[in-house]
Amino acid sequence: MLTTLLSGDLPRSRVLAVVLLAILAGLVLAPFVFPGTRSLNVAAKVAVFVLLVASYDLLLGYTGIVSFAHTMFFGIGGYGVGIAMAKLGAGWVSLALGIALALSLSAALALAIGLLSLRVRAIFFAMITLAVASFFQILASQLSGFTGGEDGITYKLPDLLLPGTKLVEMPLLGVELNGRLASYYLVVLAALACFLALLRVVNSPFGRVLLSIRENEFRSEALGYRTVTYRTAANCIGALGATLAGVLYAIWLRYTGPDTTLSFNIMIDILLMVVIGGMGTMYGAAVGATIFVVAQNYLQDLMALASAAAKGVPLLPGLLHPDRWLLWLGVLFIVCVYYFPTGIVGKLRAK
Amino acid sequence: MAAVEHPVLETHGLTVRFGGHVAVNDVSCAFRPGTLTAIVGPNGAGKTTYFNLISGQLRASGGRVSLFGEDISGLSAPQRTRRGIGRAFQLTNLFPRLSVLENVRLAVQARAGIGRDLFSMWHSHVELLEKAEHCLHRVALAEKRDTVASMLPHGDQRKLEVAILLALEPEVFMFDEPTAGMSVDEVPVVLDLIHHVKALGDKTILLVEHKMDVVRSLADRIIVLHQGELVADGEPEAVIASPIVQEAYLGIAQEAAHG
Numbered sequence: 001m002l003t004t005l006l007s008g009d010l011p012r013s014r015v016l017a018v019v020l021l022a023i024l025a026g027l028v029l030a031p032f033v034f035p036g037t038r039s040l041n042v043a044a045k046v047a048v049f050v051l052l053v054a055s056y057d058l059l060l061g062y063t064g065i066v067s068f069a070h071t072m073f074f075g076i077g078g079y080g081v082g083i084a085m086a087k088l089g090a091g092w093v094s095l096a097l098g099i100a101l102a103l104s105l106s107a108a109l110a111l112a113i114g115l116l117s118l119r120v121r122a123i124f125f126a127m128i129t130l131a132v133a134s135f136f137q138i139l140a141s142q143l144s145g146f147t148g149g150e151d152g153i154t155y156k157l158p159d160l161l162l163p164g165t166k167l168v169e170m171p172l173l174g175v176e177l178n179g180r181l182a183s184y185y186l187v188v189l190a191a192l193a194c195f196l197a198l199l200r201v202v203n204s205p206f207g208r209v210l211l212s213i214r215e216n217e218f219r220s221e222a223l224g225y226r227t228v229t230y231r232t233a234a235n236c237i238g239a240l241g242a243t244l245a246g247v248l249y250a251i252w253l254r255y256t257g258p259d260t261t262l263s264f265n266i267m268i269d270i271l272l273m274v275v276i277g278g279m280g281t282m283y284g285a286a287v288g289a290t291i292f293v294v295a296q297n298y299l300q301d302l303m304a305l306a307s308a309a310a311k312g313v314p315l316l317p318g319l320l321h322p323d324r325w326l327l328w329l330g331v332l333f334i335v336c337v338y339y340f341p342t343g344i345v346g347k348l349r350a351k
Numbered sequence: 352m353a354a355v356e357h358p359v360l361e362t363h364g365l366t367v368r369f370g371g372h373v374a375v376n377d378v379s380c381a382f383r384p385g386t387l388t389a390i391v392g393p394n395g396a397g398k399t400t401y402f403n404l405i406s407g408q409l410r411a412s413g414g415r416v417s418l419f420g421e422d423i424s425g426l427s428a429p430q431r432t433r434r435g436i437g438r439a440f441q442l443t444n445l446f447p448r449l450s451v452l453e454n455v456r457l458a459v460q461a462r463a464g465i466g467r468d469l470f471s472m473w474h475s476h477v478e479l480l481e482k483a484e485h486c487l488h489r490v491a492l493a494e495k496r497d498t499v500a501s502m503l504p505h506g507d508q509r510k511l512e513v514a515i516l517l518a519l520e521p522e523v524f525m526f527d528e529p530t531a532g533m534s535v536d537e538v539p540v541v542l543d544l545i546h547h548v549k550a551l552g553d554k555t556i557l558l559v560e561h562k563m564d565v566v567r568s569l570a571d572r573i574i575v576l577h578q579g580e581l582v583a584d585g586e587p588e589a590v591i592a593s594p595i596v597q598e599a600y601l602g603i604a605q606e607a608a609h610g
């Protein structure tokens with residue numbers, strides 16, 4: 001049962017198994033163990049980014065495709081929900097319509113980019129994705145009637161998913177069972193299901209062909225695999241995964257804007273998460289995304305504590321001042337990449 | 352019997368130019384089933400290039416390749432492989448970071464045509480795994496199935512290359528110096544295997560080989576390439592005895608042996 005769920009791709013390291021279980025338990029129990037708006041926001045973001053990074057790992061880690069268009073597909077999901085909710089009204093039908101349109105647009109774009117440019121050398125492909133993604137950013141800021149421009153769009157959701165909706169009168173373990181909770185679990189469970197689906201894809205016969213392309217495309221062709229088709233298919237699946245992540249994020253935030261979806265800063269974050277976690281492992285996406293998002297949100301607090309504790313010691317309080325958090329995040333990454341060139345998961349499995 | 356059968360593979364005036372250099376020049380030749388044809392010639396004669404033109408890694412500047420009487424010149428390398436042209440490369444060409452077994456299993460999977468299956472687990476296809484293990488067994492690599500391909504010693508990598516070809520179960524087997532760089536005790540495994548493929552009786556085998564004793568023991572026919580041209584074609588003994596081979600090929604082989 002577990003083997004089928006994980007597609008036979010078990011953690012293969014006790015520490016990794018514990019870490020993954022902890023992440024899963026943390027996400028599932030977050031509303032009860034880490035109450036508070038902020039921690040629930042962090043938990044939801046972790047769930048969304050696990051899916052986003054895993055879908056990127058399919059491209060980079062498994063197929064060896066370098067794409068910079070992943071945030072574009074993330075954004076298509078976000079704007080699909082946002083525009084549908086804002087323009088068509090906050091009903092389930094318009095939500096479904098928004099999602100379906102976003103998925104179709106992403107699939108069509110990924111197919112077009114793939115067919116037009118996956119034949120060319122990897123570096124050109126990367127450039128083309130960069131160009132298309134930049135174009136999309138400009139488009140989103142220009143069509144402000146639809147997208148809200150730089151301000152983005154705020155919208156309502158179907159009642160069931162709104163914080164004001166009480167599902168049950170009685171609170172459970174001190175937690176109110178409202179629409180906010182429902183939307184949290186929708187996000188977490190959908191992300192988990194999509195993650196498991198991606199895990200199946202990379203462990204299917206198709207996924208093995210992707211690995212062979214990453215390893216030696218020339219040889220893969222000589223075996224009879226038409227690699228352009230496979231790479232294009234991988235590109236589409238990765239894009240759909242990113243789109244769904246965007247959909248979930250838009251449902252959680254009830255806001256879609258350039259900074260939460262299309263920004264190249266997010267693209268860089270995705271790259272860092274996949275590298276830190278371990279490329280070509282899927283679980284690396286889960287570990288990398290969790291560490292990154294949590295560090296992004298709590299490093300400052302931690303540093304404030306450390307800085308206060310180091311009072312009196314020369315230099316240290318200054319270095320540990322919360323304003324230096326970006327510096328320390330950078331140091332953390334360099335250390336990570338230096339000591340774990342195969343990522344955290346690669347390191348854990350090597351033992 | 353074999354001689355009267357229709358050729359499986361034919362090249363008609365096959366030519367390729369690299370800039371001004373004609374690497375394969377107007378080569379016409381037919382290969383029949385059940386026959387092992389050795390292709391010999393000095394270094395740079397165009398043997399590997401000729402192979403590349405047949406298996407589709409390279410597009411011809413002129414001429415045609417046909418398989419079972421059908422022109423396949425316009426087909427890509429993967430299409431030709433799926434039609435039954437299998438190739439073992441001269442320069443070992445593996446999936447370096449995958450296991451030995453997975454290298455072969457990918458070939459078995461390609462042959463089974465299930466690469467587009469997104470939903471099943473790769474290891475639930477037990478029959479493919481068994482087939483792959485069988486191929487490894489045939490080249491005496493079964494014990495090293497879990498080793499990463501790049502960690503194999505050179506001789507084992509050459510064997511793996513052959514196991515991959517075997518796994519493709521092609522109609523046309525193309526071996527490009529399969530024993531090059533192998534130690535003396537490793538060579539018989541590969542030669543036995545080629546013998547075995549020959550004994551199947553209906554396969555078309557092309558073998559590029561420098562070692563004359565190997566050619567003598569295996570070949571039904573020898574063709575000689577020299578500076579891209581086909582200069583001799585016939586029974587092994589007759590071709591080996593011909594002046595052009597003595598001069599163009601064996602002269603160089605002896606030089607190499609002495610140098």
Ligand SMILES: Nc1ncnc2c1ncn2[C@@H]1O[C@H](COP(=O)(O)OP(=O)(O)OP(=O)(O)O)[C@@H](O)[C@H]1O
Nearest residue numbers: 369372374392393394395396397398399400401441
């Ligand atoms: N892609 C290429 N571009 C330019 N020249 C090439 C290319 N491939 C082969 N050649 C040239 O074509 C000629 C034939 O090379 P080929 O590799 O076919 O020889 P060969 O008979 O296989 O030699 P060997 O016995 O050393 O393997 C050589 O002069 C080589 O330099």
Ligand SMILES: [Mg+2]
Nearest residue numbers: 398399400441
């Ligand atoms: Mg050669």
